[in-house]
Amino acid sequence: MDLEQRLRLLIESHDEGMYEDITETTSLDEGSNGACGACLLEMLNEGYIMEQAKYRGRKVKLGRPSIGDVRKYKVFVRDPDTGNVVKVNFGDPNMEIRRDDPKRRKSFRARHKCHLAKDRTTPKYWSCRFWAKKPVSSLLKGK
Numbered sequence: 001m002d003l004e005q006r007l008r009l010l011i012e013s014h015d016e017g018m019y020e021d022i023t024e025t026t027s028l029d030e031g032s033n034g035a036c037g038a039c040l041l042e043m044l045n046e047g048y049i050m051e052q053a054k055y056r057g058r059k060v061k062l063g064r065p066s067i068g069d070v071r072k073y074k075v076f077v078r079d080p081d082t083g084n085v086v087k088v089n090f091g092d093p094n095m096e097i098r099r100d101d102p103k104r105r106k107s108f109r110a111r112h113k114c115h116l117a118k119d120r121t122t123p124k125y126w127s128c129r130f131w132a133k134k135p136v137s138s139l140l141k142g143k
Contacts, residue, residue, distance in 0.1 A: 009083075051063065051078075053076070053078060053085045054085065055076055055085045055087060060076040060085065061076065062076050062077055062078055062085065063075065063076075063077055063120070064076075065126060065130075065140055066140065067140075068089055068090075068091065068093075070089045071089035071090055071091050071092070071093060071123075072090070072091030072092060072093040072095075073089070073090055073091045073126070073130070074087055074088065074089050074090075075087075075088050075090075075126055076088075077120045077121055079121050080121075086121055088120075088121060088122065088123055088126060089123065090123035090124075090126045090127050091123075091127060091130070097130060097131070099130070099131050105131055105133075108131050109128065109131055112124060112127070112128060112131075114128035114131065
């Protein structure tokens with residue numbers, strides 16, 4: 001799916017009420033429904049609005065990790081190839097993330113080849129994000 005198709009999907013989803021505004025100070029003054037495509041895309045990328053979608057009949061927030069039911073964490077993402085929402089489970093519930101030690105973090109990221117993890121629909125991508133320098137608590141809050 002190229003950028004133009006993705007942008008059209010974002011605008012259609014915005015018109016259908018599939019986006020939740022999480023800042024009260026944000027306003028969109030352009031466009032017929034108060035949303036221009038470029039502004040919407042920029043706000044989505046910066047985290048001002050969270051994309052919502054339906055997964056098995058219930059609304060879920062996309063790209064926001066949370067405590068998992070099958071594994072330690074779960075996250076819902078849209079598959080760019082099919083456009084479907086998929087649930088990605090990752091992490092061992094019996095293990096602790098000890099990523100505050102720089103040697104361990106470097107070893108984990110090298111062992112799992114985190115520099116190659118680009119596909120958001122894989123557990124490897126999300127696990128590598130949790131082993132970055134950014135605090136896990138901010139990842140769980142969606143920041």
